[in-house]
Amino acid sequence: MNLSIIETAGLGKRYGHSWALRDCTLDIPAGHLTALVGPNGAGKTTLMNMLVGLATPTAGTATLLGPETPGSSAALDGIAFVAQDSPVYKNLSVADMLHLTRNLNRTFDMGNARARLAGLKIPLKKKSGKLSGGQQAQLALTLALARRPQLLILDEPLAALDPLARQDFLSSVMTAMADDGVSVVLSSHALAELERVADYLVVLAEGEMRLAGVVEDLLAQHRILTGPSAEADVYTKRLSPVQVKRAGAQTHLLVRSDGPIGADWESAPVSLEELTLAYLRAPATRAIDKEAA
């Protein structure tokens, strides 16, 4: 799997005077479920809007599915996007939504879509607006999957769902990945529910990318060093830790390094949640760069 499903270089978007996202460089290989994690206002939706062609970048470039430009017909053809709150036409029936989506796309697997909805016990005759939040999200996902996309982009699909519906939704996504080899990018402001399913992580905060990589690699590259606070400054200088936590005589350092450590120090693996939170809390790299310069 060498194909880059998403490749961006210095991608940025400015609204007025403020940057919603800046200097975002990514190279996500195909076949992953990518979790795009960050608090509200981190730039997740902005990034997704640029990827699906709804927003034009102010700076930088993005290519999808290999060489395609966001918003081009080839890109639109290969990507299915479910926006936040799964917008559907509330006055149209579920069956009408199916026909609508079929008419708007080159490929549409009507049989599969009907079967999925039947399996979810979503009645075709019901108005989309009368469905529950979970059913509406499932309808939007069904419409997206029936287009047989190579890349599925989901913006905060779990936010409006109760825990049971979240479980169902994620298992639908996982099934589609296993069956059709769809690559998925899924944004969330809470990592907890994605921890078990995501195998690629992108952390955004304050409009900039803090961390990106294959989850397994990231976990292998990072570790928590625990040792006497007296020696902490030496390591802080040498390893420039992502996070420093002082607890009395002991200090915990989250570092991205496999360099040697002193005998008084212990090294422990880091959990994905700890790692993500550490990068979210870390001061903006831009600020660090400025200080360094």
Added chain:
Amino acid sequence: MTTLTVAQPRPQTAPRPVPWHRMVWVTWRQHRPTMVTIPTVLGALAIFLWIMGLRIHHDWSTLIGCHPFQSNACQALNSSFNNTDWSIGNTLDILMNLGPALLGAFAGGPLLARELETGTFRYAWTQGIGRRRWTVAKLVLIGVLVAGAAAAFSALFSWFFQPFLVQQPFMTPLANGVFGNRPVTYAAWTLLVFTVGACAGMLIRRIVPAILVTLGVYTGLQLLTRLVLFKSYPVSLVTSNPSVVGVSSTLSSSASAASGTSNLPWTLSTWYTTRGGTPASQSLINKVLALEPQNGQQPKYTVAQALAHYHVTEWWRYIPVSRFWPMQFIEGGWVLVLSILIAVATVWLVRHRAA
């Protein structure tokens, strides 16, 4: 990594686009309320207009067939036509002027604003068909529907109104409030308001403000056209012959010509020259006009006599009724071109300013 990406086989670099005709069903299904309501409401109004029209045409033919015209019976018919029938005709003529604004704004305003207001644009504009086809198809299909409906309805209205153009003094096809109700201009203005509505919806992103702004823009453009542009269409003629512009040379110019025909031209301006062809001074004009009747008293001289006495010629710039159709196509033409430009701008906005 980049080299690997470039080396990837590109099986479908340019997939065949989703065919246009698919948008017919999409537009129909999404805009069924609009596409049903407009023909239904206009159809019902057309039946009403047709029934009223039959009555008015009947009254009119009875009136012109009435002999002798001075008899009491004929005068009663004449009075009835000038009062009852004319008040119906005049009221409907005034109401007709609202048509393009209402049709266009309520079909055009929500077209894109609803998608933006409810967030469904994120669904619609990320489908395989692409935003350009989606927008162009909707603008064309609904635009043709509203413009066609407007043209058909105003054609019926033109038939309905015809007797009044003959009967009512100074009521010409070029008059304000009459000219715009004829099919070519009526359809063009409806289309313009529709495209303005769609564009405003795209810019404002909310339905009600978009409709209000559209109505405001329409009002402004109408005033500009009726008060300024209408006079500058290159069809006007110049004459010094009073009878051409319906001014009686035997009576004073302010008296009713009462010619009883619809051939009165639309006078745009009037001015005076002296014998040498130079413009007459204001004091000279005042002298001439002082000979005109004052306070309804019988004039001592006719205007013609007064003009002759001072060697002054009165000139008129006017539009003859025979220029009615060129006028219709001039106004219909520029309004149509403007509509197309706004539609193109709207498509551009949809492509470049989505989120």
